[in-house]
Amino acid sequence: MKFVDEAFIDVAAGDGGNGCVSFRHEKYKEFGGPNGGDGGRGGHVYAVADPNLNTLVDYRFSRRHEAKRGEHGMGSDMFGAAGADITLKMPVGTIISDAETGEVLHELLTPGETIVLAKGGDGGFGNMRFKSSINRAPRQKTPGWPGEKKNLKLELKVLADVGLLGMPNAGKSTLISAISNARPKIADYPFTTLHPNLGVVRVGPEQSFVVADVPGLIEGAAEGAGLGHQFLRHLQRTRLLLHLVDLAPFDEAVDPVAQAKAIVAELKKYDQALYEKPRWLVLNKIDMIPADERDARVKDFVKRMRYKGPVFRISALTREGCEELVKGVYQHVKAQQTRENEPAEVDPRFAAADQEQGKGGA
Missing domain, CATH: 2.70.210.12 (GTP1/OBG domain)
Structure with a gap:
């Protein structure tokens, strides 16, 4: 459909x-x-x-x-x-x-x-x-x-707890199919995802969250390049963004850091509130990098990106690191839900005044 x-x-x-x-x-x-x-x-x-x-x-x-x-x-x-x-x-x-x-x-x-x-x-x-x-x-x-x-x-605007963000072919569809019940189209060419996909991630009994996969964003989307910003609205109600990066692109001339910075710039152009949402870095396709080079490659990327938040390195294809990512995301989403449901704090001065007024009325 x-x-x-x-x-x-x-x-x-x-x-x-x-x-x-x-x-x-x-x-x-x-x-x-x-x-x-x-x-x-x-x-x-x-x-x-x-x-x-x-x-x-x-x-x-x-x-x-x-x-x-x-x-x-x-x-x-x-x-x-x-x-x-x-x-x-x-x-x-x-x-x-x-x-x-x-x-x-x-x-x-x-x-x-x-x-x-x-x-x-x-x-x-x-x-x-x-x-x-x-x-x-x-x-x-x-x-x-x-x-x-x-x-x-x-x-x-779809209702999801977590949104996946990244360039085309970064592995977003593969990741959502690996961790949830969603079965989006997966292929080895860009823009295989043409519309948002929702998936429910089961962490345990009565423990789950909803993740949304939107079409890939490219540099120049604000000017109409690619699919533009038409699907970014579906990320505005999420509690957390996962910025997926292809750490091992097929074309060696492509710089993953430049691509990641381009995504962040386009996000800021589209909506400042969306840009300020919690955003975690997920470095994908780690299985395509030799084991002895992974740590150095990840450290170099984070240093050049000047990123200070949580970093996860995964392989959506082999599901390496996905369990740790899912548990971390669920804990973050659950903590935010708890904070949103907490009653607003009342200034002690007003609380005391309310108590005195209650005694007088009694």
């Missing part, structure tokens, strides 16, 4: 039904009075986060979504039926914004989360609503209110 992470749709809620002008007509009831009912409410348009979806392809070809209008009011005190609602299923991580202004309206971050995209119009009043002691035979009614109509932009 083609991966689609952006779509534009038009949604229209149903109009409300019109009110009715009617009077009671029965034998021996000469002045039965008004009995025109109200119109029914128009149908709403809902969006629900469906964890079983991972693309917006359904909305690339189906752009118009309309709910039913409410029925008109009728005589004999009968109100019109409400219009049928419609529910649009979207992947978890979808951002819904106004296509004209760019304002973000909603973000679907929780499986099963349901929000109203467009509200149906209220039904109009029938003439029974206008009767009073001085207006015994009202002939007024009101039309139904129109439903909301919106032009929306849907943008998908």
Whole structure:
């Protein structure tokens, strides 16, 4: 299935039904009075986060979504039926914004989360609503209110704990297939990954994290080279970035340090917040370097890169070093989750004031 992470749709809620002008007509009831009912409410348009979806392809070809209008009011005190609602299923991580202004309206971050995209119009009043002691035979009614109509932009940012970053053919797809249940396409030519892949990494019973593999980034992506920055948005919600580097390129003229610095520069051009995320260095294809040269090669790379963070050397093909990497990543992700769930610290001065206020109230 083609991966689609952006779509534009038009949604229209149903109009409300019109009110009715009617009077009671029965034998021996000469002045039965008004009995025109109200119109029914128009149908709403809902969006629900469906964890079983991972693309917006359904909305690339189906752009118009309309709910039913409410029925008109009728005589004999009968109100019109409400219009049928419609529910649009979207992947978890979808951002819904106004296509004209760019304002973000909603973000679907929780499986099963349901929000109203467009509200149906209220039904109009029938003439029974206008009767009073001085207006015994009202002939007024009101039309139904129109439903909301919106032009929306849907943008998908996948929800993952860890993101893989690197040049094409750095071994990202091989790594995600080695440590998770994902099975992306793997080949010996650049840009084999054309859309993001998600994989669940199992560390132990009830211990796991989600890793995302995005297409390779090359120098000049900000100017549209390669696949550009169109998939980097999927790394913005991650807690950790793994910068994968090919330490043994086929072309000896290629400098891994220059490639790594180019990736960091492109990352900074795209988004400062993404550039400032925790980023670990993962030196891949260590199996292609003689064992007695590995330490010197790694030290030289780190020194020239001027990197001071965690460094892992692995072989995604033979899975050498992958277990240590997975355990380190899980501990980091778990620690961040714990910090995010901790309650905010309260200034002692305000805490004391709250306690005194509580005593006074008691």
